[in-house]
Structures are given as C-alpha cells and as structure tokens.
Amino acid sequence: MQSEKQKEQKEKLDELLRKADVRQYDCYQCGKCTGGCPMAHAMDLKPRGVMRCTQIGSLERIVKSNTIWLCTGCHTCVERCPHDVNIPNLIEEARYLAAEMGYVRRDSKILNEVFLANIRMFGRNHEMLLAGLYNMLSLKPLQDMPTVPHMLTHKLIGVLPHQTKNTAGINRMIARAEKFSSMRPAGK
Amino acid sequence: MKYSYFPGCSMESTAKSYRLATEYVMGRIGIELIEIKDWNCCGATSGHALNELLGLALPARSLAIAEREEPELDIVTGCASCYARLRHAMHKARTDNASRYNIEKTIEEPYGAKREVYNFLDILTSEAAKTAIRENVTGGLRGLKVACYYGCLNVRPAEVTGAPDRENPQAMDEIVALAGADPVDWAFKTECCGAAHQNDAASVTRPLVWRILKNAQANGAEAVVTACPMCNLNLEMRQDGYTKKTGGKAIPVFSVSELLAVAMGASAGRIALEAHHVPAAKVLASALRRHGEGFAI
Incomplete structure (x- = not known):
C-alpha cells in the first residue's frame, strides 16, 4: 500500500516529467550525461542520478x-544523450518546483533576486551593482575584488548603463509574468 | 547588409574592447547595425531560473520592438547568452501557440517571430561578409596561434541554435583564418566556462575556466578567441587562480571582433586593448611584426 505522502510525491513527479517533456524510461543509465557534465564534480546527485531518481x-x-x-x-x-532525454528541461522545471516547495539554495536565490532587482531598476543589468550587491548579501565581500581597480580605471564598470527608458513597462511585464505563470497551461 | 542589433548589457560595461572592435569591423565591412529601440536585458541567467514565462517575455519584448520598428530586418547579437535567450523566445513563439499567446499577453504587444535571430559568427561567415573581410584585412596576424572558444550557447541546444556541429564547430576558425591567424585543434571549444555560476558558486566553477585555458595552451595556442562577452570575461578575469594555484601561464583572451579589427589595421587605442585584464596588445603586436607591419601599442 502506498502512503498518502508517496502518492503525492508520485503525482508531483509525474507532473514534473510532463512539464519537462521527459519520459523517464527513455534513459537506460549509460552515463554519457554525467561524463560530459562540467559541474558533475560538485553535484551531490549527478545527472544520471537525477534520471535514476525519476525512475524509482x-x-x-x-x-x-x-x-x-x-x-x-x-x-x-542532452546533446550527447543517445535518447535525447532533455535533462536541462527537467532540471529547470525541478528548480521551479523546488522553489515552490521551499528548497532553495541560498546563494542562487540571492543572485537571482539581485539580478531581478537590477532589471526592475534599470531594465538592464548593471554588472557592478549586480556583483557588489551579491557579494554583500552573500557575505563574500572580497570575491573578485582584486580586479575592481583595473575595471574602474579602464571604465569597464562604474558608469551607469544606458538604461531602458520604459522601466515602468518592464515592471508591469514582470508582474504579469509572475501572475500568469501560476495559471500557465500545462504541457508543452 | 543591415540588421536590428541587440547589444546586451555587457557590451555597455565590461566588454568595452569587444564593443569598440565590433563597431569598427562592421563599419569596415559594410554591415549596418541598428540598435533596437529601448531594448531591455534578456534575463540570462536569472530570468528563466526564476520563472519560465519571465524568461521568455524579457527577450521577446526586445524582439517584438525590433520587428515593429524594422520589420524587414533580422536580428543579431554578439553575446552567446543573449543569443540563446532571444533564440529560445523566437523558437517557442514559433513552435508553441500557447507559449506565444502567453508571451504576447505578458509583453502587451504582438510578437510574430517572423525574423531570424543570428549571432556575429553567423553573419560574419556569410559569403558577402567573408569577401568584405578578405578585402579589408591588410597585413593580417600571420602565424598567430589561437584557440577558438565557442562556449555553450552559441551552439547548444541544437534545436534552438540549429548549429550544424556542436562538438567541433568551425565558423570562428574560418573567420580567424581570414584575419591571418592560425586556429589550433583543441578539445575544449564548446566546454562550459561556468557562466553566471562564477558568481554564486565560485569555488566549484573556477576550475572550469582553468581546464579550458590549460587545454588551449597544451595545443599550442598563444591566445583564446571568444564570441561572447561573458565567456571572455570569465576566461580572462578568472585567471588569478590558474596562475597561482595550478602554476599555469597567463594567456590573453580576445573577442573575434578585436582580432579582425587589428588585422584590418585598427590601432590598440582605437579598440581599447589596454582595458584587457591580461595584457593583450603584445601578442598581437608581435604577430603583426612577424611580417614587418607596425602596430601602435
């Protein structure tokens, strides 16, 4: 007998796979994804493991x-997958779901929020502000700091960007995207 | 030739030499870039990390403006991340009606996705552009050994970019050869530089940069050439640990536009070569000197 919790997990997983347009049994665990993944060394669950988890x-x-x-x-x-299993799609959908469920990696959240705040303010990304705010909020004030004097003296940073004029429109657009995405049609 | 042009945020700040060189080269070979009116950030990478629809709407707004203002022109960008996001929005709008409906509702403007989105490599390898490059390269950087680094998003994912070869692309190799340089065979053409994770996961992404540089040098490259301001920044600005921790030797990193500009006779000051983190002018100057050409550093 499946417990209520297991049943709920299964439903969520099925929905995740459907949204990502991934069929879990297309994967026969060859491992080419993990072999080519540039970040596998730092992952606690390798790409092949992600697929295995969808299967079990x-x-x-x-x-x-x-x-x-x-x-x-x-x-x-996915480029090297013999069965074209779209793991990046799956991971992207899993990120949305994880955020909904309250599992968020702190540093990623800080960077994404600072990024969005930048777009809200300027319509464009102000690189110095992005890195500076991220460093402060993530308590890594010294990250990349040795390169700052060079960038300031050569005017690579420090100049305000030619910002998008219609920032009000950008902000309305962000609000609409957030509102509509909760009722987006399921499936691809 | 004329294109609607999406510069992207980096072009206004850290990619100064790339921007100046691009303007110079496009002017010389007769490609007119018309900046998209009031364009906005494409959202890479956080837009689509936060919300799928936002990740589509941000680039679609600029594309819709481009198609409204210049309906006859295709769109071009010099950044791999922008290229991926713009092309992704175009691809979605073309292939998925529900997505297109949602995009149009979000940006409050029709977006027909009628025009193509290209990167610089696409437009520089057209026959007309190649002929113009050949006519404008004066002396060239004869014998300069370079590793052409394409990064991820100029070539992947295949269904979005339509790139013919994702493991061993050739477009940039062709272009640098026109500038007289000698592209080396190497293994890390399309390996990831870590992109935005160089900020939020620095300790585990720095080695990605180092292994790319190491492979380039192991195959004889004197410089790395890129077609993306973010790749360029990561490969160049993150060399500190490469030299200090792994004992690697610093290597200059250029955009493909800079290489072309110098081969066409631009001075170092004209394209702000001094703005590079790793000294860049010297290797170009010595390549020019190899066949008796001067170069004002």
Whole structure:
C-alpha cells in the first residue's frame, strides 16, 4: 500500500516529467550525461542520478539536491544523450518546483533576486551593482575584488548603463509574468 | 547588409574592447547595425531560473520592438547568452501557440517571430561578409596561434541554435583564418566556462575556466578567441587562480571582433586593448611584426 505522502510525491513527479517533456524510461543509465557534465564534480546527485531518481520515484532527492542549482544549462548532457532525454528541461522545471516547495539554495536565490532587482531598476543589468550587491548579501565581500581597480580605471564598470527608458513597462511585464505563470497551461 | 542589433548589457560595461572592435569591423565591412529601440536585458541567467514565462517575455519584448520598428530586418547579437535567450523566445513563439499567446499577453504587444535571430559568427561567415573581410584585412596576424572558444550557447541546444556541429564547430576558425591567424585543434571549444555560476558558486566553477585555458595552451595556442562577452570575461578575469594555484601561464583572451579589427589595421587605442585584464596588445603586436607591419601599442 502506498502512503498518502508517496502518492503525492508520485503525482508531483509525474507532473514534473510532463512539464519537462521527459519520459523517464527513455534513459537506460549509460552515463554519457554525467561524463560530459562540467559541474558533475560538485553535484551531490549527478545527472544520471537525477534520471535514476525519476525512475524509482524519488522526487525528494531531486528537489533537495544542489544539482538543480549548480547546473549551468550548458546542454552538453542532452546533446550527447543517445535518447535525447532533455535533462536541462527537467532540471529547470525541478528548480521551479523546488522553489515552490521551499528548497532553495541560498546563494542562487540571492543572485537571482539581485539580478531581478537590477532589471526592475534599470531594465538592464548593471554588472557592478549586480556583483557588489551579491557579494554583500552573500557575505563574500572580497570575491573578485582584486580586479575592481583595473575595471574602474579602464571604465569597464562604474558608469551607469544606458538604461531602458520604459522601466515602468518592464515592471508591469514582470508582474504579469509572475501572475500568469501560476495559471500557465500545462504541457508543452 | 543591415540588421536590428541587440547589444546586451555587457557590451555597455565590461566588454568595452569587444564593443569598440565590433563597431569598427562592421563599419569596415559594410554591415549596418541598428540598435533596437529601448531594448531591455534578456534575463540570462536569472530570468528563466526564476520563472519560465519571465524568461521568455524579457527577450521577446526586445524582439517584438525590433520587428515593429524594422520589420524587414533580422536580428543579431554578439553575446552567446543573449543569443540563446532571444533564440529560445523566437523558437517557442514559433513552435508553441500557447507559449506565444502567453508571451504576447505578458509583453502587451504582438510578437510574430517572423525574423531570424543570428549571432556575429553567423553573419560574419556569410559569403558577402567573408569577401568584405578578405578585402579589408591588410597585413593580417600571420602565424598567430589561437584557440577558438565557442562556449555553450552559441551552439547548444541544437534545436534552438540549429548549429550544424556542436562538438567541433568551425565558423570562428574560418573567420580567424581570414584575419591571418592560425586556429589550433583543441578539445575544449564548446566546454562550459561556468557562466553566471562564477558568481554564486565560485569555488566549484573556477576550475572550469582553468581546464579550458590549460587545454588551449597544451595545443599550442598563444591566445583564446571568444564570441561572447561573458565567456571572455570569465576566461580572462578568472585567471588569478590558474596562475597561482595550478602554476599555469597567463594567456590573453580576445573577442573575434578585436582580432579582425587589428588585422584590418585598427590601432590598440582605437579598440581599447589596454582595458584587457591580461595584457593583450603584445601578442598581437608581435604577430603583426612577424611580417614587418607596425602596430601602435
């Protein structure tokens, strides 16, 4: 007998696979994805392991892994997959789901939020502000700091960007995206 | 030739030499870039990390403006991340009606996805552009050994980029050869540089940069050439640990535009070569000197 919790997990996993357009049994665990993954060395669940978890029904391990936050989206895995299993799609959907379920990697969250705040303010990304705010909020004030004097003297940073004029429109757009995405049609 | 042009945020700041060189080269070979009116950030990488629809709407807004203002022109960008996001939005709007409906509702503007999105490598390898490059390269960087680094998103994912070869692409190799340089065979053409994770996961992504540089040098390259401001920044600015921790030797990193500009006779100051983190002018100057050409550093 399946417990209520298991049943709920299975439903969520099925929905995740459907949204990502991935069929878990397309994967026969050859491992080419992990072999080519540039971030595998730092992942607690390798790309092949992510696929294995979809097969054995362990959604929890996927959403709690650091894998979904460390994936760079380089698409080497799916490029080399003999069955075209779209792992980057799966990971992206798993990231949304993990965020909904409250499992978020702290540093990723800080970077993403600072990034979005930048777009809200300027419509564009102000690289110095992005890195500076990220460093402060993530308590890594010295990261990349040795390169700052060079960048300031050569005016690579420090100049405000030619910002998008219609920032009000950008902010409305972000609000709409957030509102509509909760009712986006399921499936691809 | 004319294109609608999406510069991307890096072009306005850290990619100064790339921007100046691109303007110079495009001017010389007769490609007119018309900047998209009031464009906005494409959202890479956080836009689509946070919310799928936001990740599509951000690039789609700029694309819709481009198609409204210049309906006859295709769109071009010089950044691999922007290229991926713009192309992704175009691809989605073309292949998925529900997505297109949601995008249009979010950006409050029709987006027909009628025009193509290209990167610089695409437009520089057209026959017309190649002929113009040949006509404009004066002396060239004869014998300069370079490793052409394409990165991920200029070539992958295949269904979005349509790139013919994702493991051993050739477009940039062709272009640098026109500039007189000698592209080396190497293994890390399309390996990931860590992209934005160089910020939020620095300790585990720095080695990605180091192994790319190491492989380039092991195959005889004197410099790495890129077609993306973010790849360029990561490969160049993150060399500190490479030299200090792994004992590697610093290697200059250029954009493909800079290489072309110098081969066409631009001075170092004209394209702000001094702005590079790793001294860049010297290796180009000595390549020019190899066949008796001067170069003002």
